Amino acid sequence: MMLMAAAFLLGAAACLAQAQQRNIALPELRSGSTYMSPDIKAMQDDTFANPAMLWVEKGAKLWNAATGASAQACASCHKDAAASMKGVAARHPAFDNKAGKLLNLEGRINQCRTARQGAPALAYESEELLALTAYVAHQSRGLPLNVAIHDGARPHFERGQVLYQRRMGQMNLACMHCHEWNAGKRLLAEPISQGHGNAYPAYRLEWQAAGSLHRRLRACYFGVRAEMPLPGAQDLLDLELYLGWRGQALLVETPGVRR
Amino acid sequence: MADARIQVPAQVRRGEAFEVKVIIRHAMETGYRLTDDGKPIPRNVIREVTCRYNKVEVFRAETSSGISANPLITFYVMARDSGELVFDWIDDTGVRGTERAPVSVAG
Known part of the structure; x- marks a missing residue:
């Protein structure tokens, strides 16, 4: 009995700790679309x-276009974005140990461009970076x-x-x-x-x-x-x-x- | 930079009307806005959109500054023969765009 009570208390404490780990309780969490x-x-x-699909579609074209000194496209390494980029946006921003800094999706795309493709980083908020980011993030829709x-x-x-x-x-x-x-x-x-x-x-x-x-x-x-x-x-x-x-x-x- | 998306049913029946949608990427700058330092931004809107179905004009819109950016246009066309729809548009600065979509007619 004591053991059960202790287990219950422990369970309750764990629940409490989990609740404290969020600042909006799960049932109250609401997306902006609601x-x-x-x-x-x-x-x-x-x-x-959805007019933003214009950007997504443009991002798909950029994904397949060779660029930079390497003449490689995103698709050359990452192949089909629908498979390789699924869930990536949901995990960003993420800390990159090698670079020693926090990268969001835009930062990750630019890192790939400069380090792997030999292409200049795209300006933040430029049409190209928006299009690529929207395209990559779209692959995580629903996750x-x-x-x-x-x-x-x-x-x-x-x-x-x-x-x-x-x-x-x-x-x-x-x-x-x-x-x-x-x-x-x-x-x-x-x-x-x-x-x-x-x-x-x-x-x-x-x-x-x-x-x-x-x-x-x-x-x-x-x-x-x-x-x-x-x-x-x-x-x-x-x-x-x-x-x-x-x-x-x-x-x-x-x-x-x-x- | 032809930036437009066209939606046509995958297959249409001869003699029946089918829905065509086109969304064109354009800022549709009204001419009424000012830059942060107060200079007017010149008007630049799409003036005219035409659609030809197997080289015959089936739709024409004269668009103006009252229309939102990235305009979406929907209309109906009577299915005759398989072929293609060709959209052409021109804006105030004289920039032209074109985009096409295949039409597959059954029966």
Whole structure:
């Protein structure tokens, strides 16, 4: 009996520890798409009407195009992206031990270009990098976000958490003030989502174009009137890792459509 | 950089109308926007989109600044013979684009 009680207590403690490992409980976890009107959701789900598929399709062409000094295409090594890139976006950002830094999908693509293809790195937010990122991330559509917080990634994760919780800008707001304390409410006409990155690169109607998660994060920095880091900046990478952890178990929706 | 996607049913029946969808990648710059330093961004929208079905024009749209970026156009065409649909468009800067899709007619 004692043993059973002890086992029960241990089990409860383990559950508690697991619950503490998330800051949004699983049943409450909501993708940004659940805050959208049905017509925008339908636009995202329709692989033809979804305008971001233009970028995905362009990414597929780039995937197969030889480039750089090596005259190799992505497909030369990685073959069919549908098989080789499945789940890759769900695991990023990831700490790269060899490079000694945190790489998101954009960073990984550029690392492959410079180190293997002998091609120049693509500019962050350029059409080409967006297209390739959208194409690679699209191969993970429907798979759960699953970033690893290993030794090397730990400081980045902690830095991301600090950034997430720290007040900034003239509005003196932290990410969590809107996306955790007030998620589900409205900011003027717009619903406030939980602020997950599982649909990026995404097509935003406001942008009339596809954009990266960093562009979206910058829009929030702008919203609270804080100084905006450049796309690809370390702060945004660290935040991206924290967001990936925070959204763990959400399904990848890339390419998403957002307001 | 021809950037458009066309959707046509895999097979259509002779004498029946079928749905054609095309989405063209274009910024459709309205001409009403300003750059961050206040300079007007010149208008650049697609002026005209045409569709030819086996060399016969079956659809024409005169588009303007009221239309969103990356416009999606849907229309119906009567199936006659197998062949192809050819889309052509031109924007304010004179840049032309073209994209084609095969049509397979049964019966």
